[in-house]
Amino acid sequence: MIPRAIKRLFHQASIGDQSYRFMFRREPADEVVAIDCETTGLNVRTDDIISIGAIKIRGNRILTSERFERMVRPDASIPADAIKIHRLRQVDVEHEAPIRKLLPDFLHFVGGRPLVGYYVDFDIAMLDKYILPFIGIELPNPRIEISSLYYDRKYGDAPPHTSIDLSFSAILADLEIPSLPQHDAFNDALMTAMMYVVLRDKKKRGMRIPRSNSQAVSDPFGGQAILA
Template sequence: MWTSLRRRLDRARLRDPAFAFLFEPPPPDEAVALDCETTGLDPRRDEIVAVAAIRIRGDRILTSESLRATVRSDRPSSPEAIKVHRLLNAEIREAEPLDAVLPALLRFIGGRPIVGYYTEFDVRMLDKSVRRQLGIRLPNPRIDVSSLYHAAKYRDAPDYVKIDLSFARILEDLGLPALPQHDAFNDALMTAMIYLQLRDLLARRVAIRREAAGPVETVAFGA
């Protein structure tokens, strides 16, 4: 109810009617895997330095339909952040600012659900630019693969079970390849693979065994 009301209010507040497509129904069974690399982990102070998005249609990851960009930041990355995203401050200074990249990114995403790993952080980082340009926050539905993984592995876990929602743990449990991380495109691609596999497991009501230590070992819910 609240989500529906907020969408109606945001649509009324939209500054540029050319972006009304964000509120339209997406193409059937499509989503977009999204990842942002940032100067740090504080959404109030840090900035995006790279973004990538890949379309998902049905059970296919459409790497030929993708968008990736390095983004200019006025906030230098710390040495620790550079070790993570491997983008030098000189590269970042020469890139386009997020406000220039954002229109193409929004057109690429459209009204599709955004799939991510701890999606709220990436969306919150993008929303700083979305609010400046459009006067709203991104209205797209969000799908967080860490939440799907929790549902598939820990839904009925007793309190004493240690919960591990790390990206590496998810990949290992699902038997998926670990590409070099903290590259926005690679992270978006791995997120898309995780999403499709977890969506299939949950649709078939198959859970990941909590004692699994290698490729996915499954059991029907309630077993």
């Protein structure tokens, strides 16, 4: 696998649409963007994005007034199993724009800021499927994985054989963050932003999350701050 730093340099040199070179511009050091995508499934190659949520974070402030929230008309029909999860039907998105029409606004919104997410590699892989043919490169933004920040605060000093739960619900509970209706791109991005702010503060203060002696192992996909 090519290291991301080397891939970033390659993308900077090979970007197809020069008007998007701002993606490599250094944004304010204390700004990141929390993102989430709702999709028709978990197969990057065959599934589609049906909604995108993104929120800017500046320092410890979640800028709910600076958000990107869009519904997307997918290329293929939404399968019944996906409808049960995010409650979006084909009729709900059939009049929305295809993702290719939304990409310019999304890319200008995130700029070169690091992208924060829960299993963010999947969201970025889904986005890259459309971004690569659009501007000739994948998203070059640094990535911040919430489950890794949480693991460090709770399990970083754990003894061997400790049971680990990295589910979204476990993180919400441990950080005492209110649970909004999930599988909504904006709500998930907002909860992710709150997780980021709390975990970053705990790291700054050297605080760890207490562990129970009877935790069960959980599939990360199974469990499913300051506002300004």
